Amino acid sequence: MKGKKDDRRVIYTKMVLRESLIKLLEKKNISQIYVKEICEIADINRGTFYAHYNDQFDLLNKIQDDLFENIKMHLSAYTNDDIHTPPVDMVEKIFEYIKENSKLCKLLLSDGGDLKFQKRVLTLVYEKSINEITKNSSISKEDAEYIHAFQLTGCLGIIQKWLDDDMKKSPYFIAETIIKLTTGLTELIRH
Amino acid sequence: MKGKKDDRRVIYTKMVLRESLIKLLEKKNISQIYVKEICEIADINRGTFYAHYNDQFDLLNKIQDDLFENIKMHLSAYTNDDIHTPPVDMVEKIFEYIKENSKLCKLLLSDGGDLKFQKRVLTLVYEKSINEITKNSSISKEDAEYIHAFQLTGCLGIIQKWLDDDMKKSPYFIAETIIKLTTGLTELIRH
């Protein structure tokens, strides 16, 4: 799948460059950020930056790809895990992950965030859960699609509010709430 | 005075190795700490450690030397600065420095700390202030020595208490207190 693993130097370089860009993104737009700035804050030679990334946008994309992949991993763990693990615990893990990366998530998922990225994440969740619900129920695919349009934007709303509130509520509470609301919805349609 | 300046890599390596050792020193004695541990926490190749230091003790010595040099710098700034700067502000700077390096200072200056190092610092302060006081007063050198024996251990006591209290009082407050107590002392002898 990939070449050799990065050694410590590469891992460190990428990490500080990412942190540096995230820090800058809290203050200004990506197109107002210079490569030079990123390197100064990261304390990394500019030449080294270009050895890994083409420009600011490339770096941001890589960061987004990573976040996306991680969310994907958490989601697949949720749907594929054995039946004996309560669903709440699995969803909780996703929110713990979001909390750990709150700075970045706030930037990308908030109102002023990256719309393309949000759509990308939502589509991922969408495909996962459409299958889940239509699989073992009498609900038509058409109905399910509307339910999920509602569910997805609803979840995003909850996440945004949670981040805005500086994650005062525990990840478990949010997970529980979301599980209740989403499972409740399908119950409503069934009857 | 010295050769070429270290580049970014060297600076980073030394920094993380120092932080790593300090972290370990909070849990155990220097002679119970392995070089291997230090490198693992710092995420630095063991070979790189040996490129800069001989062993744990050498690293600790270098850390102490640095702290010593910095305290020295702050002290000399205090005694050599122009007369218009209030002494309290100068002493405050020293305590701000201690606060910034509280972890390390706590380790080295506390009751269980390194006695040799404490003595070294005290001697430094001693020489500075003996001159200061005998210079423009009628106090004999013999008297001054006793006053300072008192002053120095007294100051160390205050610093230790301050560190034990997790530096709740501001650096300025401590500076003010120490100035009051030490200048007060010489007044007492004069009369």
Place this chain on the structure above:
DNA sequence: ATATGATTGTTGATTATTAAACACAATGTC
């Protein structure tokens, strides 16, 4: 328009760090 200054993207030579391996010493376990 033109001049001034700052950022860019790339380069070449140099240096620091890396992973991996090694024989050896220290440590703990049965």
Place this chain on the structure above:
DNA sequence: GACATTGTGTTTAATAATCAACAATCATAT
């Protein structure tokens, strides 16, 4: 005491990051 395990100190070739320089591009103000 013999045993396996773990840390030590050093070496190797490979590679990543460094600094410094460069012409080219962009920004801003005059």
